[in-house]
Each structure stands twice: as structure tokens, then as C-alpha cells.
Amino acid sequence: MTSSHAARRRTPRPGAGLPLPASYLVWLAAATVSQLGDVVFGFAMGWVAAEHGGTAAGVVLAAGSLPSVLLLLLGGTVADRFGARRVMIAGDAVMIAVSLALAVAVLHAGTPLWLLLAASVLRGIVSAFYRPSAGSMPRRLVADEQLTRALALRQGAAQTVLLLGAPLAGILVSAGGLGSVALLDAGTFLAVLVVLLLVRPRYATPSSDPGEPVWRAALDGVRVVRRTPGLPAALGLTGGAAAFLLPTMTLVLPLLARDVGWGASATGTIMGAQGAGIVLVTVVVARRGGSRRPGMAASGGLVTAALGQAGLVAAASTPIGEVLGWPTIAAAAVMGCAVGVGSGLFTAHLAPVVLGSAPRTHLARVQALVGLVQVLALTITNPALGALASATSPAVAGGVCALGLLACAAGGATALRRLTLDQVEGAQ
Incomplete structure (x- = not known):
């Protein structure tokens, strides 16, 4: 490598070190408040529905997720055609009325x-129309050079909401019931609506062809993903991570905890440690930027998460804490934190690849496909892992998750090894 070429590689990218735009920070603050309202409302709905029995509670939750899945790609198509900001304004207005x-x-x-x-x-x-718009x-709102930091900050804010939202x-549910929570939720939607009326996109995004049938425009999103370098592999890796990483805390850990006799408090501590690991990584990436090789960094994150999963299973199945001289719960919390660090590394580096590689005419449709890939992956693996845990043990299900993540990491390292941040930032 010549010295001039090395110097060019070290040259700071225009805008990379500048503060994130105020418009983005204001929108993110409002969106975070709205997400907190969603978390509180979701808890309230599940709690109240449980009064009607387990089957009724399951039906109520499924009633919300099913239309979201069926209409998600349509929602992305509408956002690309009429504008994400318009779709979000309409969505917030509708949700204010629904909540009231x-x-x-x-x-x-x-x-x-x-x-x-x-x-x-x-x-x-x-939600089916709102999520693709919000994801894009x-x-x-930010320059492509700032996308990694912007998305890391958003991920950290979202994880903080999840940590604080449940308590x-x-x-709030104990104090005011569902009606009071609905009023609070209306207030959060109003906050986002006001911000959206004041904030306008800084970077022009061409609209899709208004004469093209909606169904064809939706399928065109699939075609664009298939033909955009890096996007098929990135979406495949996203689906793999959803299949084997997301069930760790929502399914495998509760089953492990019940199997070995850990209480709810100990289990919550481990979940909190995972969240802390995610926040730690996102804060670093938001301040310093991400790796110049996002594909490799994302794959490394999956390896870290897989090792954390294996350690978590070992902490529950064998006295690993005694080997290290720690209490078992402390050892499990450290492993949970490792899962969070790996998850944070993965998302902080792959999310900019997906959003940054998408053509500007298809931003919302690509985000809709990201959501579909994740939901479909979870739809398959959650029941399968639950059945495996019942037939064998929760430790076996956790081990399968760890092996699955290692396989995804190997595939991602191979498929995305040549991808650099410059290629992502150069997408049109």
C-alpha cells in the first residue's frame, strides 16, 4: 500500500465527526417518548387481557401482531409513494383518536x-404503516456519514425504554388502569405529531411511480433487495439473528430459570444485564462511530452473543460461578451482559448496512422487509425451541441457539467480508 493511499484511507469523511442534526435529535426524543407509551400500553393490554384467561390473552396479543405482519409490506409501499412523514403524521393522528x-x-x-x-x-x-416509515x-434526517452513529443512538434509546418501561x-397500571394508560399513550402520540409537523426531512427522497399498481410496487421492493449488493446477505443475517438471538431472553432464559429454580428477581437481573450490555455498546458507537468493516463487526457481535449464550447455559446447568469464584447469578448476569454486548455490536453495525444500502426510492419498503424477516424467523423458531426445550431441556434449546448464531456468524463473515462503510455511504 502506498503512503498516499494510506493517507486517503485515514482522511476523515465529510460530516462524520459533526454533531447529529438537531432535527434528528428532536425527532428521536419524541419517538422515544412514544415508544415508552407503547411499552406501557402493551404491558397494560396483556395484564388486562389476562383477566379473561390465558387463551383470551393470547388471542388479544395475536390480534395486534397479525395485521401488522400481513400489511407491513403494503405500509412500506405507501410510505415510499406518499412520503414517510405524511404517513407518520396520519398514523399519529389516528392513534390519538383511538387512544382517546x-x-x-x-x-x-x-x-x-x-x-x-x-x-x-x-x-x-x-403499526404496519407506521413502522416502515419510522425505520426510514x-x-x-442525517447524512449517510452519520448514519451509524444515529442508529446506534436510536438503539440505545430504545433499549433504555425497554429497561425502564416494564417497572x-x-x-401506572396499578394506579390508574387501562383507561389512564390509554390517555398517557394519546399524549405520547401527540408529542410525536407536533414534532413531525415542525421537522421536515433534510435529504430529498424520490417518490415511487404513482402510476404503478400498489401490489407491483410492493413486489418491486423484493426485487430491489435481491439486486442490491450486500442487501440479500444482510437481510439473511438479520433473519438468522432474529431466529437464534431474540429468543434468548424472552424464551430460553425464563425456561432455564424455572428449570434450575432461579426466582423472578434473579431472572430480571440477568435481563437487565443484557440491556446494560446493549446500551454500553450503542453509547460507544454513537460517540465514536462504527467499524469500517461493518459486516465483520456484525459477525463478531454474533460470535460474542453465542459465547454469552453458551456461558448462560453453563451457569444454569453447571456451577460455572464456583469455578470463577462468583455466585451463580452473578456469573449468569455477566454472561447475559455478553449477550447484550454481542447483540449491540450486531445491530449497531448491520442496521446502517441495511438502511444505508437501500435506494432512496425504496427506504420504507426495505425496512418493511426487515420487519417481515424478523417476524417470520421468530414465528418458526419460537415454537420449535419451546418444543425442543420440552422434549429435552432448556439447556439444549440454549445450546442450539448458540450453535445457530455461530453458523450465522460464519455465513455473515463470508458473505459480507468485503463490505466497507464507504460502500454503504455511497449508496443512492
């Missing part, structure tokens, strides 16, 4: 099952 109507209905009719089902379905429909907003939800 729910609060009034609860006041007069209580919480009958039909009301919970109707509210869940309406939220699921709006960072690239509409807050429990307090």
Missing part, C-alpha cells in the same frame, strides 16, 4: 374482551 376513544370506552364499559380485541387490531393496522426516518408500566 379507548379511554372513554373503558370508563363507561370496563374492559370487555371485544374492546381489547378491537383496540389491538386497530393498533396493529396502524434516520436516513431522511413504570406496572406502577
Whole structure:
């Protein structure tokens, strides 16, 4: 390598070290408040629905997720055609009305099952149109050189909401019930609506052809992903991570904890350690930027998460804490933190690849496909891992998750080894 070439590689990218735009930070603050409202409302819905029995609670939650899955790609298509900001403004306005109507209905009719089902379905429909738009907003508000830092900050904010949301939800539901939570949720939607009316995208995004049928425009998103270098591999890796990484804390850990007799408090501590690991990584990436080789960094994150998963299984199945001289729960919390660090590394480096590689005419549709890949992967692996844990043991299911992540990491390292941040930032 010549010295001049090395110097060019060390030259700072324009805008890479500049502060993130105020418009993005204001939008992110409002979106984070809205997400907190979603977390609290989701807890409240599950809690109230459980009063009608386990089957009813499952139906209520499924009623919200099913329309979201079925309409997600359509939502991305509409956002690319009419503008993500317009779709989000309409979505926030609808959700304010829905939340206020729910609060009034609860006041007069209580919480009958039909009301919970109707509210869940309406939220699921709006979410299908809202999520792809919101997912594409960072690239509409920040320069491509700042995308990694912007998405890391958003991931850290989202994880912080998840850490704080559950305890807050429990307090609010106990104090005010579903009606009060619905009023709070309306207030969070109003905050985002006001911000969206004031904030406009900084970077122009061409609209899709208005004369093209909607169904064809939706399928065109699949075609674009297939033909865009790096995107098929990145989406495949996203699906693999969703299949084997996301069930770690939501499914495998609770099963492990019950199997070995860990209490709810100890399990919550381990989950909190995972969240702390994610926040730690995202704070570093948001301040210093990501790796110049995002594909390799994302694969390394999966390896780290897999080692954490294996350590978590070992902490539950064998006295690994005694070997290290730590209490078992402390050892498990360290392993949970490792899972979080790996998860943070993966998302902080792969999310900019997906969003940054997408053509600007297809930003929302690509984000819709990301959501579909994740949901479909979880739909397959969650029941399979649960059945495997029942037939064998939760430790075996955890081991399968770790092996699956290692296989995904190997595939990602091979498929994305040549990908650099310069290629992502140069996407049009």
C-alpha cells in the first residue's frame, strides 16, 4: 500500500465527526417518548387481557401482531409513494383518536374482551404503516456519514425504554388502569405529531411511480433487495439473528430459570444485564462511530452473543460461578451482559448496512422487509425451541441457539467480508 493511499484511507469523511442534526435529535426524543407509551400500553393490554384467561390473552396479543405482519409490506409501499412523514403524521393522528376513544370506552364499559380485541387490531393496522416509515426516518434526517452513529443512538434509546418501561408500566397500571394508560399513550402520540409537523426531512427522497399498481410496487421492493449488493446477505443475517438471538431472553432464559429454580428477581437481573450490555455498546458507537468493516463487526457481535449464550447455559446447568469464584447469578448476569454486548455490536453495525444500502426510492419498503424477516424467523423458531426445550431441556434449546448464531456468524463473515462503510455511504 502506498503512503498516499494510506493517507486517503485515514482522511476523515465529510460530516462524520459533526454533531447529529438537531432535527434528528428532536425527532428521536419524541419517538422515544412514544415508544415508552407503547411499552406501557402493551404491558397494560396483556395484564388486562389476562383477566379473561390465558387463551383470551393470547388471542388479544395475536390480534395486534397479525395485521401488522400481513400489511407491513403494503405500509412500506405507501410510505415510499406518499412520503414517510405524511404517513407518520396520519398514523399519529389516528392513534390519538383511538387512544382517546379507548379511554372513554373503558370508563363507561370496563374492559370487555371485544374492546381489547378491537383496540389491538386497530393498533396493529396502524403499526404496519407506521413502522416502515419510522425505520426510514434516520436516513431522511442525517447524512449517510452519520448514519451509524444515529442508529446506534436510536438503539440505545430504545433499549433504555425497554429497561425502564416494564417497572413504570406496572406502577401506572396499578394506579390508574387501562383507561389512564390509554390517555398517557394519546399524549405520547401527540408529542410525536407536533414534532413531525415542525421537522421536515433534510435529504430529498424520490417518490415511487404513482402510476404503478400498489401490489407491483410492493413486489418491486423484493426485487430491489435481491439486486442490491450486500442487501440479500444482510437481510439473511438479520433473519438468522432474529431466529437464534431474540429468543434468548424472552424464551430460553425464563425456561432455564424455572428449570434450575432461579426466582423472578434473579431472572430480571440477568435481563437487565443484557440491556446494560446493549446500551454500553450503542453509547460507544454513537460517540465514536462504527467499524469500517461493518459486516465483520456484525459477525463478531454474533460470535460474542453465542459465547454469552453458551456461558448462560453453563451457569444454569453447571456451577460455572464456583469455578470463577462468583455466585451463580452473578456469573449468569455477566454472561447475559455478553449477550447484550454481542447483540449491540450486531445491530449497531448491520442496521446502517441495511438502511444505508437501500435506494432512496425504496427506504420504507426495505425496512418493511426487515420487519417481515424478523417476524417470520421468530414465528418458526419460537415454537420449535419451546418444543425442543420440552422434549429435552432448556439447556439444549440454549445450546442450539448458540450453535445457530455461530453458523450465522460464519455465513455473515463470508458473505459480507468485503463490505466497507464507504460502500454503504455511497449508496443512492
